[in-house]
Amino acid sequence: MTANSIEEFRLELREWLEANCPQEMRDGGIVEDAICWGGKDWVFSSDAQKVWLERCAAKGYTVPTWPVEYGGAGMSRDQEKVFHEEMGRIDARSPLQSFGIWMLGPALLHFGSHEQKLHYLPPIARGEVRWCQGYSEPGAGSDLANVQTKGEDKGDHWLVNGQKIWTSYADKADWIFALVRTDRDAPKHKGISFLLCDMEQAGVETRPIKMISGISPFCETFFTDAVIPKDQIVGEENRGWDVAKYLLTHEREMISGGGAGLSGGGRALGAVISDTIEEMDATLRADAMRCEIDALSIGLTLERYKDQAEAGQGAGDASAMLKYMGTELNKQRHELMMSAGGSDALEWDGPLGNRAGDWLRTKANSIEGGTSEVMLSIVSRRVLGLPA
């Protein structure tokens, strides 16, 4: 795309946003309540939220890079960058967030059949169906391939029994994509299938898990003779690990991006600190500078890897690195924010809002989606070639 046409694109988009983004949706929207997750049971927090979603969905702006036929706007990466810049210019809220957009969508786009894409993607793009992820199982921890939930082949369907854990927002989701062991005799990684399951059926139950941060974003999900028709599989039977690996990489990049504090609304650490601290002491200042230097370097690395990928220069196992560095950084950043907040930060919903909850939440960053230890082992093995 030429520079000219990209500038045209920008102007058109700007005009559309000015005309269509409701004023109430122009507040940056970084608090939890501002998020629109969608789904069958979604209750819009305001008319503006509803209108904003509908208008965006109609243009494909909820999933700007997805093909138009699947509900997207078919944007190139350059266009997408402009899209985010223009959204940021007016502090527009994201019209829709969901695991369907982040996780299942990319998996289907990569592994799904044309029919599956047509069937599942548009409802995601319109915010009509909310998805959750069923990977981990109790006791499996970092050993994700240790899937015990089993799917018995019953001809036209699998009969699924087992238990998943850390299924984010499963209590609010309509569908779940899950790893299920469909061949118990095959080697660990070779007998897993990636299945799509309607949660509104007998035999699927969820229970929220309360976390140390006081909230319950995660659930346990139980399958008892749940029925999953044979066409609800992504990729080939018993090759679900390929899909899972693909998505894990994707998830790591997502977590690391958030971790580096580079997503919308991330203020410079120094600015956040000076909200509560007039003059930093040597320790806080030194730590904040180190953290800022790392944040900027990691942010540039995210940019570099994306640019490299686009230029066809493979970034290798970059996702493990970014996931590790980004999440460890985020933990440090929140430690410093707690330190800066002093006693004001020690209350639930105190003068600094949910700062303590956010801090506690970050401690999971280096666990979920592959622990820091697993990431380092991946780098050691795959990048450095050290013996396992």
Next chain:
Amino acid sequence: MTANSIEEFRLELREWLEANCPQEMRDGGIVEDAICWGGKDWVFSSDAQKVWLERCAAKGYTVPTWPVEYGGAGMSRDQEKVFHEEMGRIDARSPLQSFGIWMLGPALLHFGSHEQKLHYLPPIARGEVRWCQGYSEPGAGSDLANVQTKGEDKGDHWLVNGQKIWTSYADKADWIFALVRTDRDAPKHKGISFLLCDMEQAGVETRPIKMISGISPFCETFFTDAVIPKDQIVGEENRGWDVAKYLLTHEREMISGGGAGLSGGGRALGAVISDTIEEMDATLRADAMRCEIDALSIGLTLERYKDQAEAGQGAGDASAMLKYMGTELNKQRHELMMSAGGSDALEWDGPLGNRAGDWLRTKANSIEGGTSEVMLSIVSRRVLGLPA
């Protein structure tokens, strides 16, 4: 010992020191050149150094806690503490330093026969015989028990062949105590003997190793059909590992003590930094404070362990912990001193003397006498009881 008699002891000692310590020997003596190592070929740097050694040796003050019959002064620990305090009061140099005092002496006192003690200890106490240590071998690294130097049993003597490395000051030593494999068929730790070897004989040669700090405190030592009479063994045949382990523990404590900067002459880090830096920036100040806090805490731990040992409360595998913490701290301390020294510290023998050489030297602290990694593994296994 009662408080009264210890005060009497102090006053007598103070009087003796005033009368006998030459004025030139009252300069703290922390530079390398001030050290008196003794040995057959020792050249005293001054008459005062010679007189000071002789007077101290006559009183047993070179090895204050050794029994009088072996050349010491038979001091209790309380007395020794007073001795060091009084020496420090007038900034008196240590009259004699040697591996004989630090290493072989303790080993002989613990494992040697009465005859051996009578034969070997007094010359060490008088500074007449200088010893070096032959433990490590090329390629063995942390695996100290991997001794390849072999001693063939020839009836009244062993015929020794092999090579040692990191033999500190071997080129200046008269005798060496060495680990030698005397049973090739026994398990690794069970076929080693702890032998004493006169270096002034055919078949023993040394070659200095130049280090990155520019000096050559270490040597390689080669044994080619060297003869060691059967009575020159400490402890039992093939039980040399017991002696070695005992000494390793001892060595670790020694290194950690030096590392914590608590031996005589250690100035507070802040004071050293302000020699060259008028006002510390946040990073330097924060790092210096952390380092100082750690130094003080480790110093107190040394004190606590000694007090516990005296009170009969076992400190367990404390030596590995102290060695690890002390040497890592010392490395950090020297990094900060280099940073404070700026470009003045980047020259060999520049305005800050040998600061760079000292800094480079510290990098070996966490390698010699058992690496930091080995220390952590020891703590993990022996203290925490984690599976190997």
Next chain:
Amino acid sequence: MSKLVMSEEETMLADMARGFLDGAAPVSKLREMRDNGVTHDAALWKEMADMGWAGVLVPEDAGGSDMGFAAANVIAREMGKTLAVSPFISTAVIAATALRQVSDARAKEALGRIAAGDATYALAVDEGVKFDPDATQMEAKADGNGFRLSGKKQFVVDGALADRLLVLARTAEGLTLFDIPADRAGIERTASNMIDARDTARIEFSDVEATGDDVLGTVDQAMTVLKPALEAGQAALAAELAGLSAGAFEMTVEYLKERKQFGVEIGRFQALQHRAAHLWCETEVTASAILNAGRMLDEDPENAGMAVSLAKAKATATAKLAVIEGVQMHGGIGMTDAYDMGFYMKRARVGAEWLGDYSYHAERVAAARGF
């Protein structure tokens, strides 16, 4: 200076305390209190008083057990291990030490009530987000023979439960410490919803009357009384944090031994072994700093400042490492509310801030060391 070891009495005290707290105040007790919205258990505090803990720093002639600061640290450390909830530091350590500095009948009587478990105290110093007594702005205006106090305090630990408050306020020529009943007219206490579920309050003073009798020590010279009290509190808090580190560390090592991943105990993974070993080393050197602080307070209180700040700084850093490693090594389960590790992490954070954070005490160590 005595030896840097625990005396036989202190070892016995620790054993006894451990036995009592494991039964009467384990982490599950804190959880239960939190779930029920309760921040104080008066019966438990009474039991502690009966064991002599409330009077640990109260002279015997005032009814105390007068065991000294090292002993107070021993108790605080054991309380830290199980995250026991009590007004021990506020009342038995800080208030008792402050009252001890004053030798009058009123103070003696107050000490007696503390020892008996009949009076609880809280210290109201902080006005901003950080501990900084010298920056106190709250005013105590002279008014006839007395004063009128107006201003706001925050992070008053045990401030909602306490019968009495020690309040630091600015008077004509300096700072003055007041000892007043918490229910006096014009005092409005708002319980803070703390992450560690412990009793803490924000307190507003609106023209609160105080007489000359309410002054603890001398007008304009609060520090004579407050400095030893703060140092005693900081040392005990450091000990509590050290106990907390030990408690979190024990849980973690146990978990490393039993939890299996990829077919083996995760305690076999060398990277975790080394990190756990490093953590243990840090807990060991921290323990030395705590012992030393207790010794200095008992034997050379005038010069104990650096030892106390060293202990608080080091204990804060070690506790932070212990809970971060604790959660990380536990993985997902460590993040759940159902597991105890989160309680340790939250308490460590609150303890890190109370009575001066790492930076505050590091700067004091540096100043004492000449930089």
Next chain:
Amino acid sequence: MSKLVMSEEETMLADMARGFLDGAAPVSKLREMRDNGVTHDAALWKEMADMGWAGVLVPEDAGGSDMGFAAANVIAREMGKTLAVSPFISTAVIAATALRQVSDARAKEALGRIAAGDATYALAVDEGVKFDPDATQMEAKADGNGFRLSGKKQFVVDGALADRLLVLARTAEGLTLFDIPADRAGIERTASNMIDARDTARIEFSDVEATGDDVLGTVDQAMTVLKPALEAGQAALAAELAGLSAGAFEMTVEYLKERKQFGVEIGRFQALQHRAAHLWCETEVTASAILNAGRMLDEDPENAGMAVSLAKAKATATAKLAVIEGVQMHGGIGMTDAYDMGFYMKRARVGAEWLGDYSYHAERVAAARGF
């Protein structure tokens, strides 16, 4: 702003540089020079000039290859890998950038001599132990139409070999940069015995005459010329440090794969694996900061300051980690002079200080980020 990737030309340049340096300037060459007390190889520098490196920042019409700052960083990075000895940063980067700011015939001629490898330069700024141009005390007293320079400079890298010196001195209303021959009367150069065995001098100026023609740029306004030159030098030095980290890291990983202890390769020990992996991660994010600094200098030089300081700070920290881990993981052999790792450690230390240390640049990043 262009993409954050190496262009094809830059990749080719890197490959070519690597090939040349592996042959012509490996670490063994530095060792040989050190052992012979030699700090400069004029023939090697001439070869580099012939490849266009000396003129990398010299305009084509002045005889240079004018490849830009990103390309200069590419060369510096490769030089760092093998610790190649040359006056590249002093002459081809710093001096050339300074001269480029001035558009007169004299500057053009000087640039031509640099590109041809016929002139070498050194930058004399430091007067104390730390880089701090603003604190310059050295005086250039007005004297008729000219100046007289008196004072001392230290840590003048390439200062003993250089034909010409760029000297920062204080004039009536500010700072002025002089470009004078190194052999002018009154200049006394003393070679410093540097730990990295590179050419460096202390220089004393005693009443050294300088004319108006010797002023580079405008009197009292040194920074117009010096700021871009310093930033270019800092970026190239950051790149050199990144190359050094990569070189040390490669040696270390190779060693982990081949060295056996307790019967297995030490690279199988998970604790070392994780540390090596962490180090690699640091080298990766450092590489991004270097690329960005080059891009900013090429495309938005007015605003490149933060990007440059970010690169220098991060590269300094990573190089320190790389050589400390390098020595530690090598064990005893890494401490011997016969092994190359020590050279990396010493060069990393010198590079850490030159043109501003970690703190200096961290403070600049913080200032740019508003704190």
